Amino acid sequence: MTTIASTSDSSAPFIANDGQFEPRLRVVFAGTPEFAAISLESLINQQDALNIDIVAVYTQPDRKAGRGQKLSASAVKQVALNHNIAIEQPATFKKSSTEGMAARQTLRTYQPDVMIVAAYGLILPVGVLTTPVHGCLNIHASLLPRWRGAAPIHRALLAGDRETGITIMQMDKGLDTGDMIYKVSCPIEPQDTAASLHDKLAALGAEAITAVLTDMPNYQAQAIAQEDSQANYAEKLIKTEGEIDWTQPATVIERQIRGLTPWPGAYTFLNGQRVKVLASLPVNTSQHTHEPAGTIISVGRKAILVACGKAGTQQMADTLAFTNVQFAGGKPMTAEQVCHGNQLNDGDQFTAEAK
Structure with a gap:
């Protein structure tokens, strides 16, 4: 686990909003690849406009990569480093392990109001999902309940889908089964590859989570349950x-x-x-x-x-x-x-x- 001191201005927790003073929302961000890094960068740049403080970033532990098999930081970690935001890299949140229990306690110390999750890669147990005051919101790269799972972008292309999109979901203990807070569609063009569609959806995901954070209580109040009978799964690629x-x-x-x-x-x-x-x-x-x-x-x-x-x-x-x-x-x-x-x-x- 690596921790870097945050430069968020905790000494000024209130800003003017329509003549009223409201506390800034304490946000923890959890993600790993470039898809998540796009949203993180966007949120960092809009903290004042959104009345939020990103108090910590969670990402997977550094992995060996390349011919030299050197440890490599994730795209999300690199963004957090660039902005001097606190970084946590637990390998697990399981109650059955000492490390998992320590990771849960560390999360509680950040006193998050909400946790934003995008392609994190770790399973979040119920004890983690309920730690933030407003729970955990997931940026998922499909129009749920279609393509729940690990590879929604690739599976949409392989299936010949003509559109996909972003769903902001209130996370629960299931695999991408939570209530849908916000959905926005994106056409799949005949020339799209997994790479080009990834880039489109990463940008769209950043826009979608920004929209939700502008009025989160209202969006959460209007959340819609998924129809499980319409669901299918995007299995991990091999x-x-x-x-x-x-x-x-x-x-x-x-x-x-x-x-x-x-x-x-x-x-x-x-x-x-x-x-x-x-x-x-x-x-x-x-x-x-x-x-x-x-x-x-x-x-x-x-x-x-x-x-x-x-x-x-x-x-x-x-x-x-x-x-x-x-x-x-x-x-x-x-x-x-x-x-x-x-x-x-x-x-x-x-x-x-x-x-």
Whole structure:
């Protein structure tokens, strides 16, 4: 656990508001990746306007990263360091452990009015959820109850959803099951990847939590329960989900490429060597082939056309045109670079796994 002294001005707990003096809301923020850091930065910059003090930031312990496996601070921790805000990094809040009980006690010492949670990565027990006066509010990257769970952005793309959004939720002991306080939608564009959609939703999440904090009691009073029968779950991604099955329809593979960019990335094999497929064109539903799935039909300067599986009852197979690839040990390449370098040829066969 690391603690850095906060520079919040606790000596001035009241500000004028519509002619009345109201105490500043004591906020604890909990999050880990860049998605959460965007909201934290936004809230820090608006503390006076929102009549809040961010008294502490909770984030996951530093992790080893990169080839050198050096300890790396989370994006949220880096923001807190930049603003000299107190940082806590407990590994657990479980009552069954000494560390967990100590973490609960530390949280109580901050006397939080509300805890804002965004992609924190630790389970918060009921004893933690009830510590802040107004409970814990979660910034979730989907329109709940659709896509509860760890990977809502990726799952929305993989499923072919046309919209997603942000839900501000009053956290309870379930997995993203709490009452919905505020929802705002975001269209999913045909060219969106997990990376681009992440950035859109991170910005939208910052706007949404700001809106809620401008009148939190009113929003909480109008909270709406989720309809559990409409819920589905966004399971955590695993690396093997990136492996392309060319017998699938082109629309499924195209969503896989976009939905898994940048991680774990879509990939296939050629002569036992892994090839990453980095980007593709929208599926041309009028272009079909009799070639077996995984066959390279043509290597062009603008795109590489590959046979996929059949969709529905159609007699001919779909095709997919991808524009950027990366061979094992190499740098990303455009179709034109591949065409000039002769790394791929018409008739080559991609496989779903190394042979």
